[in-house]
Amino acid sequence: GQNIDQPTEMTATEGAIVQINCTYQTSGFNGLFWYQQHAGEAPTFLSYNVLDGLEEKGRFSSFLSRSKGYSYLLLKELQMKDSASYLCAVRDSNYQLIWGAGTKLIIKP
Amino acid sequence: IAGITQAPTSQILAAGRRMTLRCTQDMRHNAMYWYRQDLGLGLRLIHYSNTAGTTGKGEVPDGYSVSRANTDDFPLTLASAVPSQTSVYFCASSARASAEQFFGPGTRLTVL
Numbered sequence: 001g002q003n004i005d006q007p008t009e010m011t012a013t014e015g016a017i018v019q020i021n022c023t024y025q026t027s028g029f030n031g032l033f034w035y036q037q038h039a040g041e042a043p044t045f046l047s048y049n050v051l052d053g054l055e056e057k058g059r060f061s062s063f064l065s066r067s068k069g070y071s072y073l074l075l076k077e078l079q080m081k082d083s084a085s086y087l088c089a090v091r092d093s094n095y096q097l098i099w100g101a102g103t104k105l106i107i108k109p
Numbered sequence: 110i111a112g113i114t115q116a117p118t119s120q121i122l123a124a125g126r127r128m129t130l131r132c133t134q135d136m137r138h139n140a141m142y143w144y145r146q147d148l149g150l151g152l153r154l155i156h157y158s159n160t161a162g163t164t165g166k167g168e169v170p171d172g173y174s175v176s177r178a179n180t181d182d183f184p185l186t187l188a189s190a191v192p193s194q195t196s197v198y199f200c201a202s203s204a205r206a207s208a209e210q211f212f213g214p215g216t217r218l219t220v221l
Contacts, residue, residue, distance in 0.1 A: 030207070031207075033209065041214070041215075042199060042213060042214050043152070043199070043212050044212070045209045045210070045211070048209060087151070087152070089151075089152075091207075095206045095207060096154055096157070097152075097154070097210065098151075099151030099152040099153070100151050101149060101150055101151045102151065
């Protein structure tokens with residue numbers, strides 16, 4: 001079966017750094033996405049990895065290791081507005097997205 | 110402003126009733142998708158369309174139908190609603206099946 005695992009909830013302090021992990025087992029791999037979803041709102045695209053390594057975009061970075069079926073999202077200089085759920089999704093061999101349940105990130109002052 | 114719109118924003122529906130959720134995008138995206146999101150679960154794909162005139166079944170298609178008569182519109186119909194269809198429904202689109210998806214604001218549906 002297909003499975004995406006990520007922690008249910010994490011807490012971090014404003015100004016700090018947090019790493020959200022995602023492991024996956026899917027039928028085929030055609031890229032991994034990270035989305036941000038604030039409570040009551042739609043998911044919005046953050047990053048995309050298809051090759052191994054680190055992709056950096058401002059305060060956010062995403063890493064992929066295809067051999068380990070592993071990715072992480074790194075958020076630096078945390079701000080209160082970063083409190084949200086972070087969704088990991090893998091595009092499978094049929095080019096459909098398989099989604100994790102999301103990690104709720106709580107930022108404390 | 111370019112994007113995806115969904116209607117209604119929320120709806121309470123009696124079991125057994127027929128309901129159509131509307132989705133319209135003005136980005137001229139080829140691919141469109143319908144997901145449901147339930148607490149503790151990831152987004153689950155209901156139906157998708159890679160281009161106008163074609164549709165496909167996702168992970169949880171039973172009880173739902175879709176049509177794609179043109180590029181912009183992708184309505185989702187519940188023929189006879191049941192309480193297990195209570196959920197938040199998101200429509201999404203992408204320029205092509207391999208591109209990132211953009212989401213509409215969602216429809217919160219409650220079936221009693």
